[in-house]
Amino acid sequence: MATHRFRPTRYFNVLGTAEPCLRIANGDTVVTDTIDASGMDAQEMTVASRPNPMTGPFFVEGAEPGDTLAVHIERLTPSRSTGWTYSPLALTVLDPAAIADHPPQQRHVWEIDSKTRSVRLQEPAKGLETFAPPLQPMIGCFGVAPAGGQALSTATSAQNGGNMDYRLFAPGTTAWFPISVPGALFYLGDGHACQGDGEIVGTGIETSFEMEVTLRVLKRTITWPRGETIDDIFTIGNARPLDQALQHATTEMLRWLGEDYGLDARAASHLMGQVVRYDVGNVFNPAFTVACRIAKRWLTKRQDGGSSGR
Template sequence: MTLHHLRPELFWNTIGSHRPVLTIASGDTVVAETIDAHGFDATGRQRGMRPNPMSGPVFIAGAEPGDCLLVRIGEIRMTSTTGWTYDVLSPTVLDPQAVPRLPERRKTSWLIDAANNRARLAEPPVALAEWSVPIEAMIGCFGVAPDLGQAISTATSGRHGGNMDYRGFRAGTEAMFPVAVPGGLFFLGDVHAQQGDGEIVGTGIETAAEVNFSIEVIKGRKIGWPRGRTAEEIFTIGNARPLDQALQHATTEMLDWITTEHGLDAVAASHVMGQLVRYDVANVFNPAYSVACRMPRSALP
């Protein structure tokens, strides 16, 4: 197993079959620099363009269409002492008659205190003068090149992954992506120091970071949508609009997973899912919404 360092000179605003900047073997580890969603690095220099400039792609030797990439997310380290969000809720999460009550949307700065694992507003409203949030770093956008020669904007998501903004993609999580092109061509970026479910102000706390991850090729494991697992749960992600279609994709992928790999037929799987499934609304801001379907690992054979 080899350790690689990815320090990009070029960042991509699409996930597609771009020329790889790094080739690794299955099982290798990568430490990758990422910049924030508007392209600023840890020094405040703009090195990429919005939306969500990606580091990569990484070519994984031996990965072929029909395989699966297993990405083990290690440490996500904040490299900047600042981040930013927007300051009011997105109109997409409010009743239409409530939208005019909102002030004009503005970009707002945050201070990131990695030593104490807290983030706070740089210029808080009076009511939030002593308020802060814990740092719970996550990867907002990552995935693999889609098929048919597509290059898909990093503003959105699909079967290939992309801008899912699911807070479950954090250190210790294993993510899985369907390989559609030789080498997989893996991209990542858009790290958030914190984000609530749904990304309902249109951002998490956007910042620059360094992400440690490893990638393993699982030969012949064909999956339809991104998957994940933690020590306690497995989950699937559906990406689409409207929201119910994203939920349908996530639920179908979970049904496929536990019937093909856990020995349950459709009836047994339906009983287990019907009582134990939990859903997370991962994102309701992006062009494609994202829903996570979760199951406890203890419930599965």
């Protein structure tokens, strides 16, 4: 269970099959640097181009197509004291009739205060003089190489993960990705210091990070990304429209509740019908992201370990 300190020198704008930057053992931890969505690093130097340049790919020994990669997010530490966002709201979240009067896109700088653990507009807008939401670091874009020789833009997302921009991909969360190539080929980047649901200004607070993740191979097969926080389990669907993303996430949750919690379709529906929560990861990127989430307090793992062990 080694810890590797990796300093990237190349970045990728697609998740695909490429020469690994580092080979690690199953269960190892990686501490590495990520740059922001526009390619700016900790020194505010632009070292790569848009969109969402990725650090990676990391080759995990023993990972085979059909397996699952579990990525435990140990730590996300901003590596500079500013980030940036756009204003105003993205066109995808507005009634078409409201678009004509909408102001043009601008870029804004936020200060990231690691002591107070809050973020704040460098030039506050009128009415937001005291607005300083908490620092809530998250990973915007991460995942593994997709199947079939595809190379998918880091602007979008699919079954292999990618640019999901979901705020629960945060420290303490374990994310699962379906593996399609030997070694999994894991990429990460596009960290946000904070972001509401939907990434509705087209960005979180985009900044560079030192990220620490632990990578484990599970000998089981999943269809869409899954995740677990201290409180919840969740599944992810990436598609347009939101309806389809929600269908992917819900169907994956149905599978999970059967595999690991012994609930058949009818029992799962009783549970989900009363306690399910849906989150909108992003409603901005080419593929939208919906999470289907259930509090773990409602769940009891199968004694036999379900299909998760092997």
